[in-house]
Amino acid sequence: MTQPQTLLATPLTLPNGSVLPNRLAKSALSESLGTYDNRVTPALPTLFGRWAAGGTGLLITGNVMIDRRALGEPGNVVVEDERDLPLLQAWAESATRQGSAIWVQLNHPGKQSPKGLNRENVSPSAIPFKKDMQAFFDTPRELTDAEIRDIIARFARSAAIIKKAGFTGVQIHGAHGYLVSQFLSPHHNIRSDEWGGTPEKRRRFVLEVYRAIRDAVGADFPIGIKLNSADFQRGGFTEEESLDTIKALASAGIDMVEISGGTYEAPAMAGKKQKASSQAREAYFLAFAEQVRTQVTVPLMVTGGFRSLSAMGEALASGALDLIGLGRPLCIEPDASRRLLSGQETRHRVKPIVTGIGMVDRMALMEVAWYTRQLHRMGAGKEPKPNESALWSLANTVVGNVRGTLKTRRLRAS
Ligand SMILES: Cc1cc2nc3c(=O)[nH]c(=O)nc-3n(C[C@H](O)[C@H](O)[C@H](O)COP(=O)(O)O)c2cc1C
Numbered sequence: 001m002t003q004p005q006t007l008l009a010t011p012l013t014l015p016n017g018s019v020l021p022n023r024l025a026k027s028a029l030s031e032s033l034g035t036y037d038n039r040v041t042p043a044l045p046t047l048f049g050r051w052a053a054g055g056t057g058l059l060i061t062g063n064v065m066i067d068r069r070a071l072g073e074p075g076n077v078v079v080e081d082e083r084d085l086p087l088l089q090a091w092a093e094s095a096t097r098q099g100s101a102i103w104v105q106l107n108h109p110g111k112q113s114p115k116g117l118n119r120e121n122v123s124p125s126a127i128p129f130k131k132d133m134q135a136f137f138d139t140p141r142e143l144t145d146a147e148i149r150d151i152i153a154r155f156a157r158s159a160a161i162i163k164k165a166g167f168t169g170v171q172i173h174g175a176h177g178y179l180v181s182q183f184l185s186p187h188h189n190i191r192s193d194e195w196g197g198t199p200e201k202r203r204r205f206v207l208e209v210y211r212a213i214r215d216a217v218g219a220d221f222p223i224g225i226k227l228n229s230a231d232f233q234r235g236g237f238t239e240e241e242s243l244d245t246i247k248a249l250a251s252a253g254i255d256m257v258e259i260s261g262g263t264y265e266a267p268a269m270a271g272k273k274q275k276a277s278s279q280a281r282e283a284y285f286l287a288f289a290e291q292v293r294t295q296v297t298v299p300l301m302v303t304g305g306f307r308s309l310s311a312m313g314e315a316l317a318s319g320a321l322d323l324i325g326l327g328r329p330l331c332i333e334p335d336a337s338r339r340l341l342s343g344q345e346t347r348h349r350v351k352p353i354v355t356g357i358g359m360v361d362r363m364a365l366m367e368v369a370w371y372t373r374q375l376h377r378m379g380a381g382k383e384p385k386p387n388e389s390a391l392w393s394l395a396n397t398v399v400g401n402v403r404g405t406l407k408t409r410r411l412r413a414s
Contacts, residue, residue, distance in 0.1 A: 001317070004312060005343040009023075018169070021101070025056065025324065026330050029375060033375070038077060040084040058103065093166060108151055112176075151209075156209075175227055177264055183206065189202050211252065227259060250296045285304055302321045306329075309345055329346055
């Protein structure tokens with residue numbers, strides 16, 4: 001049997017001919033390393049230079065927003081014009097000069113943006129969040145048809161700037177309950193015009209976003225998507241619809257599909273809802289990937305739960321996927337890929353981040369906060385701190401988010 005490190009080290013040629021140097025990919029991890037008026041900072045090239053030196057073949061950036069009126073968190077980077085082109089170029093080069101591919105994840109949060117950060121939040125339909133989330137998220141306003149078309153054009157414009165800056169691909173964020181995922185979901189999208197009402201009409205938005213980006217970047221530039229296998233929410237997007245969406249995107253020419261799952265209302269992407277059968281194989285969405293593989297040939301990346309060299313090797317050997325997506329392991333060990341590629345296990349294992357406060361520990365946002373602090377350490381040229389206290393991180397994050405929201409609002413008003 002082929003050794004796992006040999007499988008991991010095999011380059012991957014995408015259907016459009018571009019080559020990824022190996023099978024390890026850093027999944028998008030929102031860095032919140034932009035300024036409060038959403039400009040790129042030098043911390044981003046520092047952080048990505050670290051990851052590229054660590055041997056990961058494909059680095060997907062954290063979500064970059066396409067509209068400064070629609071932020072997901074304070075400190076998001078927004079790309080809607082060329083004002084930051086030199087820093088974007090430096091960010092792209094931090095990876096490409098070391099041989100890694102670097103794709104920008106493009107996102108619009110829709111309704112999934114904390115209270116007070118944006119003037120208002122929009123969504124396909126004005127559906128409130130479930131009760132325990134309403135303290136953090138407002139009920140959105142329904143988008144007009146003209147606004148929907150404007151958002152599609154914005155995805156394309158941002159992608160063109162990203163290409164000009166020297167990034168080697170883009171990824172549409174179609175997962176985790178953000179705008180694309182809201183359009184796909186029968187729970188969040190109850191429109192009766194051409195953007196909702198049937199699975200085909202709910203899919204129309206993501207297909208139009210894909211086509212607009214393709215027209216803007218041409219046939220040779222890779223476009224990927226991160227998509228939920230399912231939302232894990234009653235009345236939400238199902239595996240059956242996800243499969244149909246993947247088939248539609250594949251026939252439209254998408255270059256890669258990354259499979260994840262869940263939303264902040266049901267955080268399956270962080271392993272909070274996983275079945276015992278997937279625990280044994282580590283990766284949360286492998287069974288779904290196997291199903292997808294029987295129906296489409298588009299390259300597949302699976303993210304969520306991969307930790308050991310043997311599980312990664314087995315998954316690649318099974319043929320169910322082409323790329324192993326890693327998130328949290330690379331927050332605490334930026335050169336984990338080097339070790340895996342040389343046949344060694346990672347030095348640090350991902351552990352649950354617990355404060356002891358039940359309500360807080362059940363939310364995916366707690367983990368996100370803890371890992372974001374590790375990214376900030378690396379962006380400042382420091383080492384990550386795998387044993388940092390969860391409570392300390394929580395306190396800092398709460399203070400930081402309140403300050404960040406106020407500063408964002410003050411800058412917007414000035
Ligand atoms: C700090 C942090 C930030 C994240 N930001 C994003 C993001 O911007 N876009 C995205 O698609 N997923 C995001 N995720 C989810 C990860 O990409 C990944 O799907 C998840 O962590 C599961 O993979 P893992 O088990 O290897 O960590 C984030 C996760 C963490 C921990």
